[in-house]
Amino acid sequence: MRKLETCFSPALYEPGLHSGSMVVVIDILRATTSICTAFLHGAETIIPVSTVEEAREYKRKGYLVAAERDGYVLDFADFGNSPFNFTPDKVAGKTIVYSTTNGTGIINLASSGNEIVIGSFLNITALSEWLSKKEKDVVLFCAGWKNRFNLEDTICAGAIAEKLMATSLYTTNCDSTTAAIDLWSLAKGNLPGYIEKVAQQTRLWSKGLGDCIEYCLTQDFTRVIPVFEDGVLRLIDIDI
Amino acid sequence: MRKLETCFSPALYEPGLHSGSMVVVIDILRATTSICTAFLHGAETIIPVSTVEEAREYKRKGYLVAAERDGYVLDFADFGNSPFNFTPDKVAGKTIVYSTTNGTGIINLASSGNEIVIGSFLNITALSEWLSKKEKDVVLFCAGWKNRFNLEDTICAGAIAEKLMATSLYTTNCDSTTAAIDLWSLAKGNLPGYIEKVAQQTRLWSKGLGDCIEYCLTQDFTRVIPVFEDGVLRLIDIDI
Numbered sequence: 001m002r003k004l005e006t007c008f009s010p011a012l013y014e015p016g017l018h019s020g021s022m023v024v025v026i027d028i029l030r031a032t033t034s035i036c037t038a039f040l041h042g043a044e045t046i047i048p049v050s051t052v053e054e055a056r057e058y059k060r061k062g063y064l065v066a067a068e069r070d071g072y073v074l075d076f077a078d079f080g081n082s083p084f085n086f087t088p089d090k091v092a093g094k095t096i097v098y099s100t101t102n103g104t105g106i107i108n109l110a111s112s113g114n115e116i117v118i119g120s121f122l123n124i125t126a127l128s129e130w131l132s133k134k135e136k137d138v139v140l141f142c143a144g145w146k147n148r149f150n151l152e153d154t155i156c157a158g159a160i161a162e163k164l165m166a167t168s169l170y171t172t173n174c175d176s177t178t179a180a181i182d183l184w185s186l187a188k189g190n191l192p193g194y195i196e197k198v199a200q201q202t203r204l205w206s207k208g209l210g211d212c213i214e215y216c217l218t219q220d221f222t223r224v225i226p227v228f229e230d231g232v233l234r235l236i237d238i239d240i
Numbered sequence: 241m242r243k244l245e246t247c248f249s250p251a252l253y254e255p256g257l258h259s260g261s262m263v264v265v266i267d268i269l270r271a272t273t274s275i276c277t278a279f280l281h282g283a284e285t286i287i288p289v290s291t292v293e294e295a296r297e298y299k300r301k302g303y304l305v306a307a308e309r310d311g312y313v314l315d316f317a318d319f320g321n322s323p324f325n326f327t328p329d330k331v332a333g334k335t336i337v338y339s340t341t342n343g344t345g346i347i348n349l350a351s352s353g354n355e356i357v358i359g360s361f362l363n364i365t366a367l368s369e370w371l372s373k374k375e376k377d378v379v380l381f382c383a384g385w386k387n388r389f390n391l392e393d394t395i396c397a398g399a400i401a402e403k404l405m406a407t408s409l410y411t412t413n414c415d416s417t418t419a420a421i422d423l424w425s426l427a428k429g430n431l432p433g434y435i436e437k438v439a440q441q442t443r444l445w446s447k448g449l450g451d452c453i454e455y456c457l458t459q460d461f462t463r464v465i466p467v468f469e470d471g472v473l474r475l476i477d478i479d480i
Contacts, residue, residue: 008248008389009251009252011249011251011252012249012251012252012387012388012389145415147252148252148415148416149248149252149389149415149416149419150415151415151418151419154415154419173439173442174439175385175388175389175390175391175394175438175439175440176388176389178391178437178438179389179391179394179419179423182422182423182426183419183422183423185426186422186425186426197415197418198415198418199413199414199415200415202413
């Protein structure tokens with residue numbers, strides 16, 4: 001049996017422990033939702049960078065840069081972190097350098113010795129089906145918020161975990177996975193209602209950035225599966 | 241309004257952030273349950289120590305030492321971590337030096353700038369009533385398991401959080417607290433059934449140490465409130 005584990009925060013990530021696994025990076029509000037959107041709209045590749053300095057250096061070199069901290073677009077960037085920024089006219093055929101508060105850093109953190117794939121509600125069924133065809137342990141890696149636990153990434157992890165456990169191909173002895181599945185069981189009947197309890201939606205609305213939340217909770221909007229290879233995210237074009 | 245926060249693991253603890261708070265240390269299976277039991281049975285003080293070496297040094301000096309790692313009693317210790325070890329004949333009137341895998345270390349970790357109190361299902365109502373009489377923010381600090389999230393501490397945190405929020409004296413904008421309350425809402429109707437999902441109960445049973453689990457889930461077995469002051473745990477004798 002393959003093992004299924006969940007990690008709630010970068011502060012809880014243990015690189016050695018998860019070596020050789022498929023790591024699903026989840027940052028629902030908003031990085032991994034935006035990455036899925038960018039590929040859906042024709043982006044060629046995305047280079048996730050951890051620091052503001054790296055993003056600025058790429059901008060100097062002429063790259064298209066999406067970059068934010070705490071919800072605010074960085075002054076040198078072309079646009080910020082809302083999935084609504086990644087429109088076909090801006091991203092089709094392009095390489096995008098991308099840096100956000102939580103999500104993009106952990107892609108680099110998790111990449112050592114593992115295969116990385118991007119998860120969101122948008123691609124949840126296609127992703128789960130693709131994972132189940134891989135003969136690998138899976139780690140659901142929630143970006144959290146500034147190293148803390150957050151609910152929106154956890155319930156998405158729970159939704160993916162529920163699908164994977166239903167295949168009977170996985171086993172888990174991980175309390176985080178059990179908790180994520182249980183929290184998803186409470187949320188799934190009324191996702192827009194449940195999300196009102198989430199701290200990050202309050203933060204986004206307070207900054208006038210809440211308009212994308214409903215979109216970020218849309219299940220199966222696309223079947224894109226972005227993977228991280230050789231320092232860049234690219235789309236696996238599958239038809240499963 | 242007082243703030244209520246929950247921390248799922250020592251790896252997530254941010255000392256500066258919580259400065260000046262009441263910190264409730266929770267390690268249900270088994271350290272904080274055992275501490276409550278020891279005081280119920282007449283212990284005078286408990287000295288929590290983080291390392292095996294410290295515990296061994298206290299033993300050399302003639303102290304009564306309870307010490308375990310991964311469930312196993314350390315060879316030099318008088319007894320281990322089961323609450324059933326802390327019987328009146330062994331602990332009444334005594335000072336006990338205590339070192340466990342997860343729980344005792346975080347008492348020292350959290351003590352800087354904060355008041356520390358010991359929480360368990362055993363003392364949950366007395367503790368919650370006592371906290372609500374304090375004009376302080378509260379942090380529910382789960383010991384977890386080897387820096388990871390665990391369910392048993394989380395549902396106890398959720399049970400305490402539910403009681404505190406019911407007083408209308410607290411506010412929370414902390415997803416960990418929301419998740420803990422939600423998980424408690426799933427667990428409380430059938431606590432023995434819910435606990436079967438918990439990884440630590442599997443670990444304890446596999447080592448022949450599961451006999452205390454039912455006891456560790458007993459709500460309101462006692463009204464003792466152990467606090468940590470000047471390097472030792474002592475009982476606050478209250479009648480509320």
